[in-house]
Amino acid sequence: MTEGDWGALVDEDDIAEPWRRLVGFVIDWTVLVMIALVIVAALGIDLGGGDALRLPTSARFVQGLVGAAYYIGFTVSRGQTPGKMLIGTRVVMERTSWIPGLGPSALRWAVPCVFVFPPGVSIIPAVIYGRLLFAPLRPRLHVQVANTVRVRARSPGL
Numbered sequence: 001m002t003e004g005d006w007g008a009l010v011d012e013d014d015i016a017e018p019w020r021r022l023v024g025f026v027i028d029w030t031v032l033v034m035i036a037l038v039i040v041a042a043l044g045i046d047l048g049g050g051d052a053l054r055l056p057t058s059a060r061f062v063q064g065l066v067g068a069a070y071y072i073g074f075t076v077s078r079g080q081t082p083g084k085m086l087i088g089t090r091v092v093m094e095r096t097s098w099i100p101g102l103g104p105s106a107l108r109w110a111v112p113c114v115f116v117f118p119p120g121v122s123i124i125p126a127v128i129y130g131r132l133l134f135a136p137l138r139p140r141l142h143v144q145v146a147n148t149v150r151v152r153a154r155s156p157g158l
Contacts, residue, residue, distance in 0.1 A: 010097055010149050027083030036062055075099070084153075108148060
């Protein structure tokens with residue numbers, strides 16, 4: 001799918017392969033964790049022994065703000081986070097193939113992140129969405145709520 005295709009309905013053949021979704025996700029989360037750790041360290045927030053399942057509320061709050069700025073900002077401006085850019089995928093509106101606006105981009109971020117903030121349940125989104133990663137067209141709740149899909153961004157070399 002290229003910029004010349006924007007405005008067309010998304011065909012199932014345009015949907016990004018499961019391996020692309022997984023690799024893009026891993027790249028984005030690696031970047032986000034590094035950014036969040038730098039900010040947490042700069043703010044002097046104690047991580048409480050490094051137990052990833054029991055991060056202090058202040059660290060989860062920083063993680064949420066960084067994630068929101070990263071995912072929403074890149075999706076609204078380019079339809080691609082850095083992980084999606086590297087792996088050659090893009091998020092588009094299902095019916096128009098246009099880059100999602102602020103509302104759909106915020107929904108894509110907010111739905112899975114609802115589970116990140118309560119103590120001890122930050123692993124739930126990974127379990128829920130991990131098993132659905134390899135499902136067809138619109139398997140994940142955040143994709144359905146926002147009416148978006150992740151497609152292959154066809155460009156030279158990808």
